[in-house]
Amino acid sequence: MxxxxxxxxxxxxxxxxxxxxxxxxxxxxxxxxxxxxxxxxxxxxxxxxxxxxxxxxxxxxxxxxxxxxxxxxxxxxxxxxxxxxxxxxxxxxxxxxxxxxxxxxxxxxxxxxxxxxxxxxxxxxxxxxxxxxxxxxxxxxxxxxxxxxxxxxxxxxxxxxxxxxxxxxxxxxxxxxxxxxxxxxxxxxxxxxxxxxxxxxxxxxxQPYTKTDLLTIISHTAPSPSLLTGEKDTTDVWTRFTSAVYDSLTKHSSRDILSFRSLSLRLWPQFIKPILDGTLSPSPFL
Missing domain, CATH: 3.40.50.300 (P-loop containing nucleotide triphosphate hydrolases)
Known part of the structure; x- marks a missing residue:
């Protein structure tokens, strides 16, 4: 039955x-x-x-x-x-x-x-x-x-x-x-x-997303462009970058995952431009 x-x-x-x-x-x-x-x-x-x-x-x-x-x-x-x-x-x-x-x-x-x-x-x-x-x-x-x-x-x-x-x-x-x-x-x-x-x-x-929640969710987003040194370096730099974005901007404004993702993706190309140009290496950010 x-x-x-x-x-x-x-x-x-x-x-x-x-x-x-x-x-x-x-x-x-x-x-x-x-x-x-x-x-x-x-x-x-x-x-x-x-x-x-x-x-x-x-x-x-x-x-x-x-x-x-x-x-x-x-x-x-x-x-x-x-x-x-x-x-x-x-x-x-x-x-x-x-x-x-x-x-x-x-x-x-x-x-x-x-x-x-x-x-x-x-x-x-x-x-x-x-x-x-x-x-x-x-x-x-x-x-x-x-x-x-x-x-x-x-x-x-x-x-x-x-x-x-x-x-x-x-x-x-x-x-x-x-x-x-x-x-x-x-x-x-x-x-x-x-x-x-x-x-x-x-x-x-x-419930509102905490910092840990936001960083966990956004870690599944693949940023563009990627670093020339490989996927692992891109992921590591992206993780540290999004944490810095949260601490400096999102923490004091909102915990909206959509805004956080949009802001991070918009700032990412400018952030890694010195690395892509060869001025800096990814090492300081790892």
Whole structure:
């Protein structure tokens, strides 16, 4: 008899941790809460400063869990291979109003589930619930024996939604109570206390990167141009260079990995120009 509970595949999780260094705990928590046979939750909140990997990791985990060849494979085998997970991501930055957000949500849900019927306008929250419920009911009706289906609805940057009614978030938080097999995930920067007006919602914190984290992540970036003396010298000089950039600039401004990487790559050619010209050797920097 197949177990009702199974953790995500350890091999897959290890690959994710290697792909996104310094984010093992959030990755494991998110994968468990999204997996059909894990501990699926009706609502999940991801929060943290900008450029901490929230959106990228969420999309990567959902892509992996929704893969037909990998979705049901757990540590014990592939007895759940018929489970089907689909996801829809709605970015608030692309929605100019609350109503636009609702319409985008309906369109994303219809696309994720392969809905070919008429799509309602989604003029208000009540209409949104009715239309999503109709689409998911038809989608679940197609499932075969022993198959479980689940949809994950992701609202990216929902705390910055323009012209959002005050009832938007509490209403979205109750979608899972009305519509079966639905998980709603909110990606925010700094959520207000009890902003969903619902107790017991799992929160996953993406902490700011420390200096060690930033240097570990940027060490996987190959700088250009490379030193003529070989790859090893390039890597060693790049490591010391990025540490100096952090101490002199990034430490006092921000811990944004994107800005740190962009700044380091921009300064790198000027920094190694004396080495490429033959004026200096890499030795003083090793």
């Amino acid at each position: 197949a177990s009702l509970f199974a953790l995500p595949n350890e091999i897959v999780l290890a690959a994710f941790c290697a792909r996104f260094p310094c984010r093992e705990d959030p990755i494991r928590s998110l994968a468990t809460l999204l997996s059909i046979r894990g501990a699926p939750s009706k609502n999940i909140v991801l929060y943290g400063l900008e450029a901490t990997g929230k959106s990228a990791i969420t999309k990567a985990v959902l892509e992996e869990l929704s893969s037909p060849t990998k979705n049901g494979i757990v540590n014990g085998g592939n007895e759940h291979a018929q489970d089907t997970l689909r996801y829809a991501i709605i970015k608030s930055a692309e929605c100019i109003s609350g109503r636009h957000l609702l319409e985008q949500t309906l369109g994303a849900v219809a696309k994720a589930t392969g809905w070919e019927g008429h799509i309602g306008r989604g003029e208000n929250l009540s209409q949104l619930v009715i239309e999503i419920g109709k689409i998911l009911e038809a989608w679940r009706a197609e499932q075969e024996d022993r198959e479980n289906r689940r949809l994950v609805l992701v609202f990216d940057g929902i705390d910055r939604q323009r012209d959002a009614p005050p009832t938007l978030l509490p209403a979205l938080a109750r979608l899972g109570e009305i519509i079966p097999n639905l998980t709603t995930l909110y990606i925010t920067t700094s959520p207000r206390p009890n902003f969903l007006h619902l107790p017991g919602v799992p929160h996953i914190h993406f």
